[in-house]
Amino acid sequence: MTELFCSAVHCASNRDSRCCRPQIKVGGDQATESGETCCTSFRPVRDGVVSAADFSRVNQSVPITCEAVTCVYNEQSRCRAESVQVAGSGAREMYATRCKTFRCRE
Secondary structure, eight states: EEEEEEEEETTEEETTTTTTTSOEEEEOOTTGGGGEEETTOOBBBTBOOGGGGGGGGSSSSOOEEETTTTTTEEEEEEOOOEEEEOTTOOOOGGGGEEEEEEOOOO
């Protein structure tokens, strides 16, 4: 599994820069740069309230399904990077997030 750090503080699954989801999915099937990717698992916090169930378990590492087939870390739609950084500190929707770890194959 991949160690995941996430700065999308307005995501309902984010707690202390970690993800509470059992796995995430990164989109960007034709991406050539980080800005063309996003965390499709992003869910916005509604009305500033987050359910306790959303934070039942903070995960240090999560499996990442990756649609960014052009990324060097993508191996059969799975991310093989040791560590991944999802950016989106001001994100209020999934398209405002991005995988900062993305590196395009040459």
